[in-house]
Amino acid sequence: MKIAIFTDTFYPDINGVARTLKRFSNYLDAQHISFKIFAPDLESGEYVSSHVHRFKSLSFFLYPECRLAFPNLLNIKAELQKFEPDLIHVATPFNIGLCGVYFAKKLNIPLVGSYHTDFDHYLHYYDLQFLSKILWKYMNWFHRSCEKLFVPSNETLEQLKQHGFTNLEIWPRGVECQVFHPFYDKKAVRKQYAVSKKYLLTYVGRLAPEKDVRTLLAVAKSLPPELNENIHWLVIGGGPLREELEKEAPINMRFTGYLKEDQLAEVYSASDLFVFPSPTETFGNVVLEALASGTPVIGANAGGVKNIIKPGINGYLCKPGHIQEFAEVIVKLLSNDGLRKQMGWEGRNYALTQKWDKIFEKLLWHYAAVIKELELEKYA
Incomplete structure (x- = not known):
C-alpha cells in the first residue's frame, strides 16, 4: 500500500x-x-x-x-x-x-x-x-x-x-505510555521548576480564546486563600494570549512556554491535578497524556474530552466556563489524597488500553x- x-x-x-x-x-x-x-x-x-x-x-x-x-x-x-x-x-x-x-x-x-x-x-x-x-x-x-x-x-x-x-x-x-507515565523523579521535577508549594496544578495547551484559558485564571483566583497559598500552577504552551495572561495571572502561576515531549511527560507525572477548561476539543490528546501519567483531570463537559474522562473515576467534568464548579472540584480532590491517588491509577489503567x-x-x-x-x- x-x-x-x-x-x-x-x-x-x-x-x-x-x-x-x-x-x-x-x-x-x-x-x-x-x-x-x-x-x-x-x-x-x-x-x-x-x-x-x-x-x-x-x-x-x-x-x-x-x-x-x-x-x-x-x-x-x-x-x-x-x-x-x-x-x-x-x-x-x-x-x-x-x-x-x-x-x-x-x-x-x-x-x-x-x-x-x-x-x-x-x-x-x-x-x-x-x-x-x-x-x-x-x-x-x-x-x-x-x-x-x-x-x-x-x-x-x-x-x-x-x-x-x-x-x-x-x-x-x-498515547505512548512508555513516555507518559507516573514514575519520573517528582522531587527533581519540582526542583527544576522551583515548585515549593504542597500541590502542583497544571494546564497544557494553546493559550488562545478557544481554549477558554480565561476561565483557568478565574478559577485559580477564586480558590480559598488558605488552599491557594499551598498551590503552584504551571501553564505550559504558547499562543496569542500568553503575554496578556501573564500580566493578569496570580503570583502562584508560572508560564513555561512549550516544552519538549520528555519534559512535558515529567511535569504531568509530578502534577497533582491537570485542569483543562477547553470546550472545543474534538478529542483532547493532552487529557489522555495526563491520565497516562497518573494525574486526574478536571475538564470541561464538552467535545471529545467527554469520551475520555469518566466522572468520579479518573477525573471530573464541569460545565464549560463555570468557575465555581471547577473550583469546588479542585478543593474536593486536593482535600482527599486517597481519592486523588485512586483516580490517578484509574486514569493510568485506562490509558494503557489506548x-x-x-x-x-x-x-x-x-x-x-x-x-x-x-x-x-x-x-x-
Missing part, C-alpha cells in the same frame, strides 16, 4: 493534528509502508525528510500555528504520478487539503479524509459566528467526495451527523477496504 497524506500542518508544528500525523508516519515507517506527506514549509526550516514534500506558506490568522501554503500544482501532479499512491488522505480543509481532493478526482485515486478541529466552535471566540453557515457548507462540500471521513470521538461523529456528513468512522487517539499500534492497524484496515471496494466497482 502506498499512501499520500495532504495536510496544512505537520511536525515540528505543536498541535494535535501535527503530532498525530507524525506518530502515524513513524508507524508507517516502522511497518515499511510507503508514504509521502505534502505539507507547508516552516520558517525555521527544521526537520527535513525524504517523505515530506513542502511548499511555501504563511501563517493562518485564526490559528498562526497552522500555515496556509501556496502549492505548485504541476509539482504535486509530477510527484503523485511518480509515487503512484493507492490512496490519498486529506487531513485539513485548507490549501494543501484542497490539492489532495483535486488530484484524487483528477487522477482517479481513492480518497479519505479526517476531521480534527471544531472550527465552528472557534468562531464564537473570535466574534465570527456570522460565518457559521458558510463554514458548514464549505466543510460539507470539501468532505463529500471522501469514501471515509475519520473523526476522533463519538461526540464529533454525532455533531457531523447533525450537519449531514456521511461515511463517518471513529479514528481515536492513543495503544497507537492497534489504532493505526484499524485505520490501515479501513484504507484497504476503501481501495478494495473501489477496485471491485471498476470491474463490476
